[in-house]
Amino acid sequence: MTAIELRSPAFGDHQPVPRRHTGEGEDLSPPLTWSPPPEGTAELVLLCEDPDAPGASFVHWLVTGIDPSSSGVEEGRTPAGGHEWPNGFGSVGWGGPMPPPGHGQHRYFFRLWAVPEPPALHGSPTADAVHRAVNSLKSAEGTLVGTYQR
Numbered sequence: 662m663t664a665i666e667l668r669s670p671a672f673g674d675h676q677p678v679p680r681r682h683t684g685e686g687e688d689l690s691p692p693l694t695w696s697p698p699p700e701g702t703a704e705l706v707l708l709c710e711d712p713d714a715p716g717a718s719f720v721h722w723l724v725t726g727i728d729p730s731s732s733g734v735e736e737g738r739t740p741a742g743g744h745e746w747p748n749g750f751g752s753v754g755w756g757g758p759m760p761p762p763g764h765g766q767h768r769y770f771f772r773l774w775a776v777p778e779p780p781a782l783h784g785s786p787t788a789d790a791v792h793r794a795v796n797s798l799k800s801a802e803g804t805l806v807g808t809y810q811r
Contacts, residue, residue: 665803666696667773671736678769678807682736684759685811690722693740694733698775698801702729706774706795707740710788711758713767718788719749721756721769725779747785758809766810775801 671679671691680686698705705727711719728742739745739754748756760767780794 662799663699663775663801665698665773665775665801667771667803667805668694669771669805669807670694672807675768675806675808678758678809683757683809686757688755688757689737690734690755690757691807692734692736693771693773693805695773695803697732698729701777702775702800703777704742704779705729705731705740706776706780706791707743708770708772708774708788708791709755710770710772711760711767712770712788713760713765714749715761715764720746720786720788720791721748721758722754723748723782723786723791725782729775746782751785758807760809760811762811764810766808769807769809771805771807773803774799 707724709722723746724743727740731741734740745754750756776798
């Protein structure tokens with residue numbers, strides 16, 4: 662499988678997500694950049710999830726339909742062509758990190774997948790539902806991990 666290089670000018674891999682991108686700050690989605698996906702990519706899918714959340718992995722951002730010719734997204738913006746879905750807080754779009762106080766450091770996995778067709782998603786998909794829908798389709802993927810604790 663092809664790798665997509667996924668980065669953020671706001672934080673490094675396995676480094677803290679700046680407060681401005683969290684629920685305690687301005688709650689702006691972080692800027693991201695990525696390398697080109699393979700030929701035949703119909704769209705990109707972006708998921709940010711917290712697998713350390715109590716219960717199940719918590720969805721912070723889900724965007725489908727991203728233009729495969731795009732190379733990133735600016736802070737606080739929706740990726741080109743993207744359709745934002747409900748997050749775990751119940752609102753549509755980005756919902757920044759805000760783990761329970763005293764719960765320790767949480768990891769925020771930003772995952773970008775290249776797919777040859779739109780994944781079958783409905784309603785308010787869970788992180789597990791997104792993984793199931795994308796896993797059989799993906800031709801490339803990239804991961805960036807941020808951390809945050811309160």
